[in-house]
Amino acid sequence: MESQRNLLLIGFLLVSFLLYQQWVAYTQPEPTPVETALTTPSDTDALPQASQAGEGGIPEVTTAAPKSEAPAVQTLAPANRLVTVTTDKLKVTIDTLGGDVVHSDLLEFPLTLDSDEPFTLLEQTSQTRYTAQSGLTGIDTRESRPLYSAAQAEYMLADGEEVLAVPLSYQRDDGVMVAKVFKFHRGKHSVDVEFRIHNGSSQPVTTQLWAQLRQTMAGESGSMMMPTYRGAAYSTADSRYEKYSFEDMTDKRLNKQTQGGWIAMLEHYFVSAWVPGAEDNNEIYSATSSGQGIIGYLAPATTIAAGADQTLSSVLYMGPKDQAALKLLSETLNLVVDYGFLWMLALPLHWLLTFFQSWVVNWGLAIILITITVKGGMYRLTKAQFTSMAKMRKLQPKLTALRERYGDDRQKMSQAMMEMYKKEKVNPMGGCLPILIQMPIFIALYWVLLESYELRQAPFFLWIDDLSVKDPYYVLPLLMGGSMWLMQKMSPTTITDPTQQKVMQFMPVIFTVMFLWFPSGLVLYWFVSNLISIAQQWYIYRQMDKQEAKA
Known part of the structure; x- marks a missing residue:
């Protein structure tokens, strides 16, 4: 005995x-990137349009988009394409080519102790990329992306103002007009993203809203004494919370059908996430491109009659793993604060x-x-x-x-x-x-x-x-x-x-x-x-x- x-x-x-x-679960080995450094990949790479087999297996919409007048996208967007938005919580940069969020500072969180520089969550530099993209199939394609116009280059949430709307607009030659409106709220790290579509053409238009997060796979992750996870995660009606690492993306593309759900990129203390409509039947997908991991979702198809209007929307979160705030966006989004099998305690x-x-x-x-x-x-x-x-x-x-x-x-x-x-x-x-x-x-x-x-x-x-x-x-x-x-x-x-x-x-x-x-x-x-x-x-x-x- x-x-x-x-x-x-x-x-x-x-x-x-x-x-x-x-520790083993949290520190899965990172896959070796395709390239050791970014080589100015195109923004149109790996968009959710799959006339070719692959790219998440997402069906193509038959409506064609005209060739964009915009030049090929470089890793660093030119300053004349950037719109800066500042609130009490966020400082966000939007690229008008596609209307992607290419930079976000969390103003309440210093980069280091006693630093005046805020913590950067999303960014796009010559060596790394972490961006939030969204668009409409048939308008955003791998061949061309819409070049939106903005009324001004800088927006700021004024004192006493609760909501700040940042509209971007785009019009096709056939009369289809799209207003992409970002709504920022005081006291929140979440942003409402609306696509207001007016079909000014003579034919019905069918489109789908898509949103995705893309991040350079190579980078710092957890250590033995600080076992933290860096990678993607998603939720479906059948699985409340699933991690999908960059290694998983390299081995196999994700393709899940679900009602509601969400997709996210996680790191220690912080998260970015797209939250679609809870009642919509969405498709969650993943892909890899030029050393970057991509996770996103595709909303159900919507047909807009000639002369009619339609609004499609999603929510983008960029901030700390605040369980109360995350749960307001989705019943399961707070699970990104991963306590493992002992979460009930x-x-x-x-x-x-x-x-x-x-x-x-x-x-x-x-x-x-x-x-x-x-x-x-x-x-x-x-x-x-x-x-x-x-x-x-x-x-x-x-x-x-x-x-x-x-x-x-x-x-x-x-x-x-x-x-x-x-x-x-x-x-x-x-x-x-x-x-x-x-x-x-x-x-x-x-x-x-x-x-x-x-x-x-x-x-x-x-x-x-x-x-x-x-x-x-x-x-x-x-x-x-x-x-x-x-x-x-x-x-x-x-x-x-x-x-x-x-x-x-x-x-x-x-x-x-x-x-x-x-x-x-x-x-x-x-x-x-x-x-x-x-x-x-x-x-x-x-x-x-x-x-x-x-x-």
């Missing part, structure tokens, strides 16, 4: 194994963490409070664990005597041990079960702290000015390692094997080294958890000693 100390070791190893599994823990922060106005203090709450809520399990360990330690002399008595006769040894456990009213698994019950809660809290964008650049006290990065002076990891060593010294041990003793002695050192690169918010959580365990352990053993003295 393994000692209770061995069971603790098994618990630690199981936690490490589960975390390793999550992580969601209430995130709510509790946010509640504490609203009370103490400090995310570090909120982490301390939620750790106290969780450890306090599991006190009965902790007491059962330590009580069982203490009882097993007191039985160690009797166990040693049984081993000497029965030698290598394991069957008789096991029978004698079980009789002794029954007589002494000791459950040999009593110290293991509480650990196994607690582990899912602690792992879920780990992912809450890792995934919560609110911790990005959130200060604590003194030298900890960003809870989402490692402690610059490694003070917290060292304190955590010291608390783990103290907790180990206080714990009763029944280990007699010298090799096992050495392994246990090195556990605090191993964990300290591992935690040197962990985000300080996570290290703070483990440190406080250890301190609470030490206090609980001391109190439980003291109460047991008092009871024995009275007896």
Whole structure:
């Protein structure tokens, strides 16, 4: 029978194994890009029009678009094609060729701590590309894209103004007119994109709205100590949330039919997403082009009679992984905050963490409070664990005597041990079960702290000015390692094997080294958890000693 100390070791190893599994899931290898650098690909590449087999398998619309007067698109659009829009949340650049969003700054999120430069989500440079495209089949084609006109080059949400409309217009030679209107809202990272179509021709026009995100596949992703996902994701009526990595795109093109749904590009803390109509039957597709991954959707076909008008719309989100804001756009879009298989535990823990922060106005203090709450809520399990360990330690002399008595006769040894456990009213698994019950809660809290964008650049006290990065002076990891060593010294041990003793002695050192690169918010959580365990352990053993003295 393994000692209770061995069971603790098994618990630690199981936690490490589960975390390793999550790391593997989050850090899928990036595919090697087709080219090491962008070579000025055309914007019309991989648009959702599939008269050729491929490009997502999307049917072509028979309405033909005239050749665009616009020149071939280069990687960097000329300044006279760019429209800049500034609100309280966003600074967005729109290319009038196709009306694509080619740049977006998140004004509330500095690029680095104490930086005046905002975090850039979408961008188009000579080396990287991350853009949000949308259009109408039959008007946007691989051969030509509409060159919209804009009334002005700059728009700004004025004080007291709640909505800012940015209209772009385009007219074909046959009389079909399209107004592409971007509606920005105060206090929101979402943008309503409307296509207002007037069929001024003499024939019916059939078209489909499409929207897609395209991003350079090569780039930074998560690390072992910061296991984050960078790539695409989508939702369908059958699958609430599915990641579709750049490697998946390279291996196989996505082609899903669904009612509603959404498509997105994810990175740590931030997301861009297109959300179509919830009642529409949409087609979700993917493609790759010139080292870029593409995920998009195609809305159902709409026929516009001669002389008639029609409005088609979608929503573009560019911002943090704000669960409340995302859920307003789609019932499942908040799942981009990926807590893995323990999401049912992580969601209430995130709510509790946010509640504490609203009370103490400090995310570090909120982490301390939620750790106290969780450890306090599991006190009965902790007491059962330590009580069982203490009882097993007191039985160690009797166990040693049984081993000497029965030698290598394991069957008789096991029978004698079980009789002794029954007589002494000791459950040999009593110290293991509480650990196994607690582990899912602690792992879920780990992912809450890792995934919560609110911790990005959130200060604590003194030298900890960003809870989402490692402690610059490694003070917290060292304190955590010291608390783990103290907790180990206080714990009763029944280990007699010298090799096992050495392994246990090195556990605090191993964990300290591992935690040197962990985000300080996570290290703070483990440190406080250890301190609470030490206090609980001391109190439980003291109460047991008092009871024995009275007896």
